[in-house]
Amino acid sequence: MTKEVVIKSNKYGMELILSDQIPFQELLQIIGEKFRETGNFFKNAKMAVSFSGRVLSSEEEIKIVDAIMENSDIQIVSIMDQGGLQEERMKNRLEEAGASAGTPKRRIIRKVQQPMPAEAEERPRTSLAKMRSEHTEKASAVDLQGGFYKGNLRSGQVLECPASVTLIGDVNPGARIESAGNVVVLGALKGNACAGMNGDQSCFIFALDMQPIQLQIGDVIAKSPDKVKDGRHLFKKEKTVQGAYSPQIAVAREGTIYVEPMTKGCLDKL
Protein backbone atom coordinates (compact mmCIF):
# COMPACT_ATOMS: atom_id res chain seq x y z
CA MET A 1 0.00 0.00 0.00
CA THR A 2 2.75 2.40 0.81
CA LYS A 3 4.75 3.33 -2.18
CA GLU A 4 3.46 6.84 -1.42
CA VAL A 5 5.65 7.26 1.61
CA VAL A 6 9.13 5.83 1.94
CA ILE A 7 11.13 6.33 5.07
CA LYS A 8 14.86 6.26 4.73
CA SER A 9 16.97 6.76 7.76
CA ASN A 10 20.54 7.86 8.16
CA LYS A 11 22.70 8.20 11.19
CA TYR A 12 21.21 11.43 12.42
CA GLY A 13 17.67 11.44 11.22
CA MET A 14 15.37 10.34 8.51
CA GLU A 15 14.32 11.27 5.08
CA LEU A 16 10.75 10.94 3.97
CA ILE A 17 10.29 10.42 0.27
CA LEU A 18 6.77 11.49 -0.46
CA SER A 19 4.70 10.91 -3.51
CA ASP A 20 3.26 13.95 -5.22
CA GLN A 21 0.49 11.93 -6.86
CA ILE A 22 -1.95 11.90 -3.96
CA PRO A 23 -3.71 14.70 -2.06
CA PHE A 24 -1.99 16.03 1.05
CA GLN A 25 -4.64 14.84 3.49
CA GLU A 26 -4.30 11.31 2.27
CA LEU A 27 -0.54 11.54 2.49
CA LEU A 28 -0.80 12.76 6.04
CA GLN A 29 -2.96 9.81 6.92
CA ILE A 30 -0.50 7.37 5.44
CA ILE A 31 2.36 8.93 7.31
CA GLY A 32 0.37 8.70 10.54
CA GLU A 33 -0.34 5.02 9.98
CA LYS A 34 3.23 4.28 9.05
CA PHE A 35 4.61 5.78 12.16
CA ARG A 36 1.98 4.21 14.36
CA GLU A 37 3.20 0.85 13.13
CA THR A 38 6.88 1.51 13.36
CA GLY A 39 7.01 4.40 15.81
CA ASN A 40 7.65 2.30 18.87
CA PHE A 41 10.83 1.14 17.29
CA PHE A 42 12.28 4.62 17.65
CA LYS A 43 11.33 5.09 21.30
CA ASN A 44 11.82 8.75 22.19
CA ALA A 45 14.59 9.21 19.70
CA LYS A 46 15.53 12.72 18.78
CA MET A 47 15.68 13.17 15.06
CA ALA A 48 16.01 15.60 12.30
CA VAL A 49 13.78 15.04 9.32
CA SER A 50 13.86 15.99 5.70
CA PHE A 51 11.38 15.65 2.89
CA SER A 52 11.79 14.92 -0.75
CA GLY A 53 9.78 13.93 -3.78
CA ARG A 54 7.07 16.50 -3.18
CA VAL A 55 6.96 20.24 -2.85
CA LEU A 56 5.64 21.13 0.59
CA SER A 57 4.66 24.41 2.11
CA SER A 58 6.00 25.08 5.58
CA GLU A 59 2.53 24.57 7.03
CA GLU A 60 2.36 21.18 5.42
CA GLU A 61 5.73 20.29 6.81
CA ILE A 62 4.64 21.23 10.30
CA LYS A 63 1.52 19.14 9.87
CA ILE A 64 3.58 16.15 8.87
CA VAL A 65 5.88 16.59 11.83
CA ASP A 66 2.87 16.83 14.11
CA ALA A 67 1.49 13.68 12.62
CA ILE A 68 4.76 11.88 13.24
CA MET A 69 4.99 13.02 16.82
CA GLU A 70 1.37 12.27 17.58
CA ASN A 71 1.67 8.75 16.32
CA SER A 72 5.03 7.86 17.75
CA ASP A 73 7.47 8.72 20.50
CA ILE A 74 9.89 10.30 18.11
CA GLN A 75 10.90 13.84 18.83
CA ILE A 76 11.49 15.79 15.68
CA VAL A 77 13.96 18.47 16.57
CA SER A 78 14.32 20.04 13.19
CA ILE A 79 13.14 20.01 9.62
CA MET A 80 15.81 20.05 7.01
CA ASP A 81 15.54 21.33 3.50
CA GLN A 82 16.83 19.52 0.51
CA GLY A 83 20.50 19.90 -0.15
CA GLY A 84 23.71 18.13 -0.77
CA LEU A 85 25.09 18.30 2.71
CA GLN A 86 21.96 17.02 4.28
CA GLU A 87 23.39 14.41 6.52
CA GLU A 88 26.06 16.75 7.74
CA ARG A 89 23.51 19.37 8.60
CA MET A 90 21.19 16.94 10.26
CA LYS A 91 24.06 15.98 12.45
CA ASN A 92 24.64 19.59 13.38
CA ARG A 93 21.04 20.21 14.20
CA LEU A 94 20.78 17.12 16.27
CA GLU A 95 23.84 17.91 18.29
CA GLU A 96 22.60 21.38 18.87
CA ALA A 97 19.25 20.13 19.98
CA GLY A 98 20.96 17.66 22.25
CA ALA A 99 22.43 20.55 24.16
CA SER A 100 18.99 21.78 25.05
CA ALA A 101 17.72 18.44 26.26
CA GLY A 102 14.61 18.51 28.31
CA THR A 103 12.82 21.29 26.49
CA PRO A 104 9.30 20.54 25.44
CA LYS A 105 8.74 18.93 22.08
CA ARG A 106 6.94 21.68 20.31
CA ARG A 107 9.23 24.54 20.99
CA ILE A 108 12.30 23.24 19.33
CA ILE A 109 10.80 22.77 15.96
CA ARG A 110 12.36 25.35 13.82
CA LYS A 111 12.71 25.54 10.12
CA VAL A 112 16.05 25.97 8.56
CA GLN A 113 16.30 27.71 5.25
CA GLN A 114 18.58 26.52 2.55
CA PRO A 115 21.55 28.79 3.14
CA MET A 116 22.11 28.17 6.81
CA PRO A 117 21.77 31.36 8.83
CA ALA A 118 24.30 32.19 11.46
CA GLU A 119 22.80 30.05 14.13
CA ALA A 120 24.76 31.21 17.07
CA GLU A 121 22.78 34.40 17.11
CA GLU A 122 19.45 32.68 17.23
CA ARG A 123 20.17 30.65 20.26
CA PRO A 124 20.03 32.22 23.67
CA ARG A 125 23.48 32.48 25.08
CA THR A 126 23.42 30.05 27.86
CA SER A 127 26.99 28.94 28.09
CA LEU A 128 28.95 30.23 31.00
CA ALA A 129 32.09 30.13 28.97
CA LYS A 130 30.61 32.67 26.67
CA MET A 131 29.70 34.98 29.49
CA ARG A 132 33.12 34.74 30.97
CA SER A 133 34.84 35.70 27.82
CA GLU A 134 33.10 39.02 27.80
CA HIS A 135 33.89 41.61 30.36
CA THR A 136 31.22 44.21 30.26
CA GLU A 137 28.06 43.97 32.27
CA LYS A 138 25.94 44.13 29.21
CA ALA A 139 27.43 41.12 27.55
CA SER A 140 27.06 39.09 30.67
CA ALA A 141 23.36 39.72 30.78
CA VAL A 142 22.31 36.22 29.99
CA ASP A 143 18.95 35.27 28.66
CA LEU A 144 18.12 32.30 30.76
CA GLN A 145 14.89 30.52 30.27
CA GLY A 146 15.80 27.70 32.56
CA GLY A 147 17.31 29.95 35.18
CA PHE A 148 19.86 27.33 36.07
CA TYR A 149 23.49 28.06 36.01
CA LYS A 150 26.49 25.89 36.70
CA GLY A 151 29.95 27.12 37.57
CA ASN A 152 31.62 29.58 39.88
CA LEU A 153 31.32 33.32 39.46
CA ARG A 154 34.72 34.88 39.92
CA SER A 155 35.63 38.40 40.85
CA GLY A 156 34.36 40.85 38.25
CA GLN A 157 31.83 38.51 36.73
CA VAL A 158 28.20 39.46 36.79
CA LEU A 159 25.32 37.10 36.25
CA GLU A 160 22.14 38.98 35.45
CA CYS A 161 18.86 37.19 35.09
CA PRO A 162 15.48 38.48 34.00
CA ALA A 163 13.82 35.88 36.24
CA SER A 164 14.70 33.83 39.28
CA VAL A 165 18.06 32.16 39.11
CA THR A 166 19.72 29.14 40.61
CA LEU A 167 23.48 29.03 40.59
CA ILE A 168 25.18 25.74 41.20
CA GLY A 169 28.57 26.93 42.33
CA ASP A 170 30.09 29.74 44.33
CA VAL A 171 29.89 33.50 44.05
CA ASN A 172 33.36 34.73 44.91
CA PRO A 173 34.14 38.10 46.48
CA GLY A 174 33.90 40.79 43.82
CA ALA A 175 31.41 38.84 41.73
CA ARG A 176 27.75 39.71 41.55
CA ILE A 177 24.58 37.79 40.89
CA GLU A 178 21.50 39.79 39.98
CA SER A 179 17.99 38.69 39.36
CA ALA A 180 14.59 40.24 38.96
CA GLY A 181 13.26 37.35 40.99
CA ASN A 182 14.79 35.15 43.63
CA VAL A 183 18.41 34.11 43.91
CA VAL A 184 19.40 30.63 44.98
CA VAL A 185 23.07 29.83 45.33
CA LEU A 186 23.87 26.18 45.79
CA GLY A 187 27.34 26.92 47.03
CA ALA A 188 29.05 29.71 48.91
CA LEU A 189 27.83 33.25 48.45
CA LYS A 190 30.85 35.38 49.22
CA GLY A 191 30.24 38.21 46.80
CA ASN A 192 27.28 40.46 46.12
CA ALA A 193 23.77 39.28 45.45
CA CYS A 194 20.76 41.22 44.34
CA ALA A 195 17.25 39.81 44.23
CA GLY A 196 14.20 41.65 42.97
CA MET A 197 16.30 43.98 40.82
CA ASN A 198 13.23 45.88 39.70
CA GLY A 199 12.25 46.77 43.21
CA ASP A 200 10.36 43.68 44.33
CA GLN A 201 11.00 43.34 48.05
CA SER A 202 9.24 40.04 48.41
CA CYS A 203 12.11 38.17 46.80
CA PHE A 204 14.61 36.14 48.74
CA ILE A 205 18.23 35.13 48.49
CA PHE A 206 19.22 31.66 49.52
CA ALA A 207 22.71 30.24 49.88
CA LEU A 208 24.16 27.07 51.27
CA ASP A 209 27.01 29.08 52.71
CA MET A 210 25.99 32.66 53.32
CA GLN A 211 28.99 34.98 53.69
CA PRO A 212 28.10 37.83 51.35
CA ILE A 213 29.77 41.18 51.10
CA GLN A 214 26.48 42.84 50.25
CA LEU A 215 22.92 41.73 49.81
CA GLN A 216 20.26 43.67 48.01
CA ILE A 217 16.58 42.83 47.91
CA GLY A 218 14.46 45.30 46.03
CA ASP A 219 15.83 48.69 47.07
CA VAL A 220 17.13 47.51 50.42
CA ILE A 221 20.87 47.05 50.68
CA ALA A 222 22.67 45.39 53.56
CA LYS A 223 26.40 45.09 54.04
CA SER A 224 28.27 42.45 55.91
CA PRO A 225 29.47 43.35 59.39
CA ASP A 226 32.97 44.79 59.52
CA LYS A 227 35.78 42.46 60.41
CA VAL A 228 36.54 42.47 64.08
CA LYS A 229 40.21 42.92 64.69
CA ASP A 230 41.22 39.71 66.27
CA GLY A 231 44.94 39.41 66.08
CA ARG A 232 46.37 36.56 64.16
CA HIS A 233 43.41 34.25 64.31
CA LEU A 234 41.95 35.79 61.22
CA PHE A 235 42.22 32.79 58.96
CA LYS A 236 42.04 30.07 61.52
CA LYS A 237 38.71 31.31 62.67
CA GLU A 238 37.20 31.36 59.24
CA LYS A 239 38.14 27.79 58.68
CA THR A 240 36.36 26.53 61.75
CA VAL A 241 33.29 28.48 60.77
CA GLN A 242 33.41 27.09 57.28
CA GLY A 243 33.08 23.54 58.45
CA ALA A 244 29.89 24.31 60.27
CA TYR A 245 27.95 26.48 57.89
CA SER A 246 24.27 26.01 57.48
CA PRO A 247 21.97 27.03 54.66
CA GLN A 248 20.61 30.49 55.19
CA ILE A 249 18.00 32.62 53.58
CA ALA A 250 17.82 36.40 53.35
CA VAL A 251 14.52 38.21 53.19
CA ALA A 252 13.51 41.85 53.40
CA ARG A 253 11.02 42.98 55.98
CA GLU A 254 10.12 46.61 56.55
CA GLY A 255 13.22 47.97 54.91
CA THR A 256 15.67 45.68 56.67
CA ILE A 257 17.30 42.55 55.40
CA TYR A 258 17.17 39.56 57.69
CA VAL A 259 19.39 36.54 57.25
CA GLU A 260 17.99 33.47 58.90
CA PRO A 261 18.80 29.80 58.98
CA MET A 262 16.73 27.88 56.50
CA THR A 263 14.24 26.05 58.66
CA LYS A 264 10.78 24.73 58.16
CA GLY A 265 9.10 27.74 59.71
CA CYS A 266 10.97 29.94 57.31
CA LEU A 267 9.00 28.65 54.39
CA ASP A 268 5.69 29.73 55.85
CA LYS A 269 6.89 33.28 56.24
CA LEU A 270 7.81 33.66 52.61
Add this chain to the structure above:
Amino acid sequence: MSEVIVITSGKGGVGKTTTTANVGMGLAMLNKKVVMIDTDIGLRNLDVVLGLENRIVYNLVDVVEGKCRLKQALIKHKKYPELCLLPSAQTRDKDAVTPEQMVELVNELREEFDYVLLDCPAGIEQGFKNAVAGADRALVVTTPEVSAIRDADRIVGLLEAGEMKKIDLIINRIRMDMVKRGDMLKVEDVCDILSINLIGVVPDDEQIVVATNQGEPLVGGSSLAGQAYYNICSRILGEEVPFMDLDAKKGLIGKLKDLFKK
Protein backbone atom coordinates in the same frame (compact mmCIF):
# COMPACT_ATOMS: atom_id res chain seq x y z
CA MET B 1 45.72 74.66 48.32
CA SER B 2 45.16 71.03 47.73
CA GLU B 3 47.47 68.56 46.13
CA VAL B 4 46.77 65.63 43.82
CA ILE B 5 49.27 62.81 44.21
CA VAL B 6 49.49 59.75 42.02
CA ILE B 7 51.10 56.63 43.44
CA THR B 8 52.59 54.59 40.63
CA SER B 9 55.31 52.08 39.90
CA GLY B 10 55.07 50.48 36.49
CA LYS B 11 55.67 47.03 37.84
CA GLY B 12 52.93 45.21 39.68
CA GLY B 13 53.13 43.91 43.19
CA VAL B 14 55.62 46.39 44.57
CA GLY B 15 53.17 47.96 47.00
CA LYS B 16 51.32 50.80 45.31
CA THR B 17 48.02 49.99 46.90
CA THR B 18 49.53 49.35 50.32
CA THR B 19 51.39 52.62 50.07
CA THR B 20 48.26 54.49 49.02
CA ALA B 21 46.29 53.07 51.92
CA ASN B 22 48.99 53.86 54.45
CA VAL B 23 49.84 57.30 53.16
CA GLY B 24 46.15 58.19 52.92
CA MET B 25 45.51 57.09 56.45
CA GLY B 26 48.67 58.73 57.73
CA LEU B 27 47.68 62.06 56.21
CA ALA B 28 44.26 61.69 57.79
CA MET B 29 45.96 61.10 61.13
CA LEU B 30 47.76 64.37 60.60
CA ASN B 31 44.35 66.04 60.36
CA LYS B 32 44.16 66.46 56.62
CA LYS B 33 41.09 65.86 54.53
CA VAL B 34 42.08 63.06 52.19
CA VAL B 35 40.35 61.20 49.40
CA MET B 36 41.83 58.11 47.81
CA ILE B 37 40.79 57.13 44.31
CA ASP B 38 41.30 53.58 43.13
CA THR B 39 41.92 53.91 39.41
CA ASP B 40 42.62 50.24 38.90
CA ILE B 41 39.33 49.56 37.14
CA GLY B 42 38.65 45.86 36.84
CA LEU B 43 41.16 44.81 39.49
CA ARG B 44 40.20 46.84 42.48
CA ASN B 45 42.07 46.24 45.71
CA LEU B 46 42.27 49.45 47.67
CA ASP B 47 38.87 48.91 49.25
CA VAL B 48 39.95 45.48 50.47
CA VAL B 49 43.19 46.77 51.95
CA LEU B 50 41.23 49.46 53.78
CA GLY B 51 38.56 47.03 54.92
CA LEU B 52 35.80 48.97 53.19
CA GLU B 53 34.81 46.43 50.58
CA ASN B 54 31.39 45.80 52.04
CA ARG B 55 30.33 49.44 51.79
CA ILE B 56 30.69 49.86 48.07
CA VAL B 57 27.48 50.71 46.30
CA TYR B 58 28.60 53.12 43.60
CA ASN B 59 32.03 53.44 42.07
CA LEU B 60 34.30 55.57 39.97
CA VAL B 61 32.74 54.51 36.68
CA ASP B 62 29.24 55.25 37.97
CA VAL B 63 30.37 58.75 38.89
CA VAL B 64 32.03 59.36 35.55
CA GLU B 65 29.02 58.04 33.66
CA GLY B 66 26.68 60.16 35.73
CA LYS B 67 24.80 57.25 37.30
CA CYS B 68 25.26 58.77 40.73
CA ARG B 69 26.53 61.90 42.38
CA LEU B 70 30.13 62.08 43.50
CA LYS B 71 29.09 62.34 47.15
CA GLN B 72 27.14 59.11 46.90
CA ALA B 73 30.13 57.13 45.75
CA LEU B 74 32.55 58.39 48.39
CA ILE B 75 33.02 55.97 51.26
CA LYS B 76 34.01 57.38 54.64
CA HIS B 77 36.58 55.47 56.59
CA LYS B 78 35.44 53.75 59.77
CA LYS B 79 37.93 55.49 62.05
CA TYR B 80 38.72 58.69 60.22
CA PRO B 81 35.69 60.45 58.83
CA GLU B 82 38.01 62.90 57.09
CA LEU B 83 39.33 60.04 55.00
CA CYS B 84 37.32 59.00 51.97
CA LEU B 85 37.63 56.35 49.31
CA LEU B 86 36.32 56.42 45.78
CA PRO B 87 36.39 52.75 44.77
CA SER B 88 36.84 51.53 41.23
CA ALA B 89 34.50 49.27 39.31
CA GLN B 90 35.25 45.59 39.27
CA THR B 91 33.13 44.64 36.29
CA ARG B 92 34.47 47.14 33.79
CA ASP B 93 37.85 47.83 32.28
CA LYS B 94 40.24 50.72 32.02
CA ASP B 95 38.69 52.07 28.84
CA ALA B 96 35.51 52.95 30.73
CA VAL B 97 37.16 56.21 31.76
CA THR B 98 39.13 58.79 29.79
CA PRO B 99 41.93 61.04 31.06
CA GLU B 100 39.72 64.09 30.46
CA GLN B 101 37.03 62.66 32.70
CA MET B 102 39.60 61.95 35.38
CA VAL B 103 40.89 65.52 35.27
CA GLU B 104 37.36 66.79 35.68
CA LEU B 105 36.70 64.44 38.57
CA VAL B 106 39.95 65.29 40.32
CA ASN B 107 39.31 69.00 39.99
CA GLU B 108 35.93 68.54 41.60
CA LEU B 109 37.50 66.68 44.52
CA ARG B 110 40.29 69.20 44.82
CA GLU B 111 37.86 71.77 46.12
CA GLU B 112 36.77 69.62 49.04
CA PHE B 113 39.90 67.82 50.10
CA ASP B 114 43.45 68.72 51.06
CA TYR B 115 44.91 65.68 49.38
CA VAL B 116 43.69 63.54 46.51
CA LEU B 117 45.60 60.26 46.25
CA LEU B 118 45.35 58.25 43.05
CA ASP B 119 46.19 54.58 43.25
CA CYS B 120 47.56 53.79 39.82
CA PRO B 121 47.28 50.37 38.17
CA ALA B 122 50.40 48.54 37.05
CA GLY B 123 51.46 49.07 33.47
CA ILE B 124 51.75 52.11 31.29
CA GLU B 125 48.55 51.83 29.30
CA GLN B 126 45.16 53.46 29.56
CA GLY B 127 44.88 52.98 33.32
CA PHE B 128 48.18 54.71 33.92
CA LYS B 129 47.26 57.56 31.61
CA ASN B 130 43.96 58.01 33.43
CA ALA B 131 45.61 58.08 36.83
CA VAL B 132 48.38 60.43 35.87
CA ALA B 133 46.21 62.88 33.95
CA GLY B 134 44.99 64.93 36.87
CA ALA B 135 47.98 64.66 39.19
CA ASP B 136 50.30 67.43 40.37
CA ARG B 137 52.75 65.17 42.01
CA ALA B 138 53.86 61.55 41.82
CA LEU B 139 55.16 59.04 44.29
CA VAL B 140 57.03 56.32 42.46
CA VAL B 141 57.15 53.09 44.43
CA THR B 142 59.82 50.54 43.73
CA THR B 143 61.47 47.59 45.41
CA PRO B 144 65.23 47.08 45.39
CA GLU B 145 65.07 44.66 42.49
CA VAL B 146 66.43 45.33 39.04
CA SER B 147 63.15 44.55 37.31
CA ALA B 148 61.14 46.92 39.50
CA ILE B 149 63.78 49.61 39.13
CA ARG B 150 63.79 49.22 35.36
CA ASP B 151 60.05 49.75 35.27
CA ALA B 152 60.25 52.62 37.73
CA ASP B 153 62.81 54.26 35.48
CA ARG B 154 60.47 53.98 32.54
CA ILE B 155 57.66 55.48 34.61
CA VAL B 156 59.83 58.37 35.73
CA GLY B 157 60.69 59.01 32.10
CA LEU B 158 57.02 59.05 31.14
CA LEU B 159 56.14 61.31 34.05
CA GLU B 160 58.90 63.74 33.17
CA ALA B 161 57.77 63.75 29.57
CA GLY B 162 54.27 64.51 30.84
CA GLU B 163 55.70 67.41 32.82
CA MET B 164 54.86 66.16 36.26
CA LYS B 165 55.86 68.89 38.65
CA LYS B 166 57.21 66.82 41.44
CA ILE B 167 58.36 63.20 41.47
CA ASP B 168 59.41 61.43 44.65
CA LEU B 169 60.67 57.94 45.25
CA ILE B 170 59.61 55.38 47.81
CA ILE B 171 61.76 52.29 48.16
CA ASN B 172 59.60 49.55 49.50
CA ARG B 173 60.32 46.20 51.04
CA ILE B 174 63.99 46.66 51.69
CA ARG B 175 65.77 44.08 53.84
CA MET B 176 68.74 45.43 55.64
CA ASP B 177 70.19 42.03 56.43
CA MET B 178 70.30 41.22 52.73
CA VAL B 179 71.72 44.61 51.85
CA LYS B 180 74.50 44.03 54.37
CA ARG B 181 75.30 40.69 52.87
CA GLY B 182 75.43 42.36 49.49
CA ASP B 183 72.49 40.36 48.14
CA MET B 184 70.24 43.37 47.70
CA LEU B 185 70.69 46.76 46.15
CA LYS B 186 71.42 49.55 48.57
CA VAL B 187 69.16 52.58 48.96
CA GLU B 188 71.95 54.73 47.53
CA ASP B 189 72.26 52.47 44.47
CA VAL B 190 68.58 52.75 43.72
CA CYS B 191 68.68 56.52 44.12
CA ASP B 192 71.70 56.68 41.80
CA ILE B 193 69.89 54.82 39.05
CA LEU B 194 66.63 56.73 39.29
CA SER B 195 68.06 60.07 40.39
CA ILE B 196 64.88 61.49 41.84
CA ASN B 197 64.21 62.75 45.32
CA LEU B 198 63.89 59.97 47.90
CA ILE B 199 60.92 60.50 50.19
CA GLY B 200 60.87 57.27 52.12
CA VAL B 201 62.29 53.81 52.66
CA VAL B 202 59.95 51.13 53.95
CA PRO B 203 61.42 47.94 55.34
CA ASP B 204 60.04 44.52 54.52
CA ASP B 205 57.69 43.68 57.36
CA GLU B 206 55.48 40.70 58.09
CA GLN B 207 53.05 43.00 59.78
CA ILE B 208 52.20 44.53 56.40
CA VAL B 209 50.77 41.22 55.26
CA VAL B 210 48.77 40.87 58.45
CA ALA B 211 47.51 44.44 58.22
CA THR B 212 46.53 44.04 54.57
CA ASN B 213 44.58 40.90 55.29
CA GLN B 214 42.76 42.55 58.14
CA GLY B 215 41.99 45.67 56.19
CA GLU B 216 43.71 47.91 58.73
CA PRO B 217 46.68 49.89 57.46
CA LEU B 218 49.49 49.92 60.01
CA VAL B 219 50.68 53.49 59.55
CA GLY B 220 51.51 55.17 62.83
CA GLY B 221 51.85 51.84 64.62
CA SER B 222 54.86 50.60 66.45
CA SER B 223 56.19 48.48 63.60
CA LEU B 224 59.10 49.78 61.56
CA ALA B 225 57.01 49.86 58.41
CA GLY B 226 54.27 51.75 60.20
CA GLN B 227 56.75 54.36 61.35
CA ALA B 228 58.31 54.58 57.92
CA TYR B 229 54.93 55.33 56.36
CA TYR B 230 54.19 57.91 59.01
CA ASN B 231 57.47 59.63 58.23
CA ILE B 232 56.61 59.64 54.54
CA CYS B 233 53.36 61.41 55.34
CA SER B 234 55.18 64.05 57.36
CA ARG B 235 57.57 64.58 54.48
CA ILE B 236 54.70 64.94 52.05
CA LEU B 237 53.46 67.77 54.26
CA GLY B 238 56.84 69.39 53.82
CA GLU B 239 58.39 68.59 57.17
CA GLU B 240 62.02 67.64 57.47
CA VAL B 241 62.14 64.20 59.04
CA PRO B 242 65.43 62.31 59.28
CA PHE B 243 65.48 58.85 57.74
CA MET B 244 65.16 56.02 60.22
CA ASP B 245 68.05 53.80 60.95
CA LEU B 246 66.49 50.59 59.72
CA ASP B 247 69.15 48.19 60.83
CA ALA B 248 69.32 49.35 64.43
CA LYS B 249 69.88 46.18 66.34
CA LYS B 250 67.62 46.11 69.30
CA GLY B 251 69.39 45.82 72.63
CA LEU B 252 68.20 43.52 75.33
CA ILE B 253 66.25 46.29 76.96
CA GLY B 254 64.61 47.24 73.71
CA LYS B 255 63.53 43.67 73.12
CA LEU B 256 62.11 43.44 76.62
CA LYS B 257 60.21 46.66 76.06
CA ASP B 258 58.73 45.21 72.90
CA LEU B 259 57.69 42.12 74.79
CA PHE B 260 55.79 44.16 77.31
CA LYS B 261 54.11 46.18 74.60
CA LYS B 262 52.58 43.06 73.17
